[in-house]
Amino acid sequence: MSAILPRVPIVYTQQTNLLLADCDFSRTAEPYRALDALPAQKSRFVNSFHAYRDSADYATDLHPIPTMVAGGYYGSRAPVKHAVEPDDPIELVHRAVKALTALPTTNRRLESASRAHEAATVTIDARLAVFRKAISVLKRFRPVTLASFTAGPVDKWTARLEGFSALKKGWDSYTAAAPSKGALASASEFLDTIRELGKEPSKLNPSVVGGVGFTFRRDRRAVYIEFRNTGNTHAMFTDGVSKPRVVKVRQDRAGYEDILALVETHFHELPTAASPDVP
Amino acid sequence: MCRNEREIDNTFHPEEYLFRRVPTKIWDTPDPMPEADAIELPDISVGRSRYGHPEWTRLDPENDRYFKSWGIIGVKVGLIPPSYQPEGGPAFAYTPSHQPLEQDYPHTEIQAFQGELQLSTKESVPEELHLEWRGLLLSQMEALLQPRERRDIRQQPPTSHVLEPV
Numbered sequence: 001m002s003a004i005l006p007r008v009p010i011v012y013t014q015q016t017n018l019l020l021a022d023c024d025f026s027r028t029a030e031p032y033r034a035l036d037a038l039p040a041q042k043s044r045f046v047n048s049f050h051a052y053r054d055s056a057d058y059a060t061d062l063h064p065i066p067t068m069v070a071g072g073y074y075g076s077r078a079p080v081k082h083a084v085e086p087d088d089p090i091e092l093v094h095r096a097v098k099a100l101t102a103l104p105t106t107n108r109r110l111e112s113a114s115r116a117h118e119a120a121t122v123t124i125d126a127r128l129a130v131f132r133k134a135i136s137v138l139k140r141f142r143p144v145t146l147a148s149f150t151a152g153p154v155d156k157w158t159a160r161l162e163g164f165s166a167l168k169k170g171w172d173s174y175t176a177a178a179p180s181k182g183a184l185a186s187a188s189e190f191l192d193t194i195r196e197l198g199k200e201p202s203k204l205n206p207s208v209v210g211g212v213g214f215t216f217r218r219d220r221r222a223v224y225i226e227f228r229n230t231g232n233t234h235a236m237f238t239d240g241v242s243k244p245r246v247v248k249v250r251q252d253r254a255g256y257e258d259i260l261a262l263v264e265t266h267f268h269e270l271p272t273a274a275s276p277d278v279p
Numbered sequence: 280m281c282r283n284e285r286e287i288d289n290t291f292h293p294e295e296y297l298f299r300r301v302p303t304k305i306w307d308t309p310d311p312m313p314e315a316d317a318i319e320l321p322d323i324s325v326g327r328s329r330y331g332h333p334e335w336t337r338l339d340p341e342n343d344r345y346f347k348s349w350g351i352i353g354v355k356v357g358l359i360p361p362s363y364q365p366e367g368g369p370a371f372a373y374t375p376s377h378q379p380l381e382q383d384y385p386h387t388e389i390q391a392f393q394g395e396l397q398l399s400t401k402e403s404v405p406e407e408l409h410l411e412w413r414g415l416l417l418s419q420m421e422a423l424l425q426p427r428e429r430r431d432i433r434q435q436p437p438t439s440h441v442l443e444p445v
Contacts, residue, residue: 234407238414
């Protein structure tokens with residue numbers, strides 16, 4: 001019978017950890033489990049195991065982290081729990097394996113968590129950079145205000161117009177002057193008139209010649225109204241075919257209403273004979 | 280392209296293109312063309328197809344800047360409105376002039392003249408004519424690079440004034 005008894009590995013000394021790690025526990029455990037059918041032999045085996053254990057250089061407990069054993073951080077006064085020495089050698093083997101693998105597993109998890117933290121930090125940094133860049137682009141274009149995000153079809157023009165005050169000379173990379181306060185004020189009054197009449201421009205831009213330009217466009221027909229830094233305002237009517245027609249705009253409420261009426265008229269004029277708009 | 284002591288070349292082929300970059304502030308997708316607010320006068324700084332590709336105009340070598348998302352518009356020299364004379368007023372003439380810079384040899388300007396006198400300020404042209412001429416010039420222009428259109432910068436200069444395929 002002794003021939004089938006497995007040689008119990010020396011698992012209790014710290015010096016033999018490597019030996020334990022090299023053991024094939026499945027081969028060790030199977031014959032032992034077979035002893036369940038033979039209680040007398042099993043008892044003999046267990047007794048011999050205990051005898052061996054008691055005579056061995058004995059250092060059973062593996063305490064990887066004292067604070068974990070204590071069950072808390074920073075010296076919390078959790079009752080100290082002492083591991084109960086199991087009688088079953090297989091259970092001891094299981095505990096030893098668990099203890100030996102717990103630390104690498106923990107280390108691996110900690111390392112993984114550490115990498116995840118770094119990855120998360122990188123992602124957050126990248127997103128912050130994108131957000132900062134977006135804000136800087138928006139700031140160059142217009143002040144970022146609540147109105148920038150919530151503006152309706154008319155208010156968005158107001159927000160855009162206000163943004164032109166942040167432009168500096170050379171904003172077009174050449175020599176364009178920023179719109180003057182006077183031009184911005186006149187454009188703002190014109191925008192009020194547009195709003196009150198229920199109209200809406202197609203475009204509102206700073207002009208490279210210095211000023212503010214409104215464009216009203218319907219297909220090929222367009223009216224461009226420019227408030228110059230010089231204090232003058234002109235409107236240019238184009239139809240994509242004939243020569244542009246320019247008229248001076250009177251800068252008061254009546255003048256603005258007149259020019260907006262002309263815009264409507266221009267959009268509803270029949271195309272000229274030379275125009276490809278004619279079917 | 281640096282000047283490198285190259286000579287001024289004021290010979291313009293009528294089919295030669297003049298290029299100008301337009302900020303995305305005032306011309307962005309999906310608009311096919313910018314409006315008159317993108318056209319300056321006088322002394323409009325442009326590039327020229329004889330010595331540069333359209334995408335080169337996105338570079339500002341004098342200030343070491345690159346506007347990679349800006350659109351490029353162009354006009355053939357032969358289509359620049361050459362002169363304009365309002366009823367009872369003086370005649371204004373417009374002509375391209377090669378003005379190479381040390382770091383930007385293709386740099387050219389469309390200049391305005393009243394008789395022999397070069398008009399160097401915006402105020403020197405009556406505002407109605409100013410806007411009308413800009414409208415005329417815009418009507419002759421075409422979009423050569425749309426805003427945000429990606430285009431690698433060619434390293435070799437053009438071999439002629441004709442636009443070369445990419």
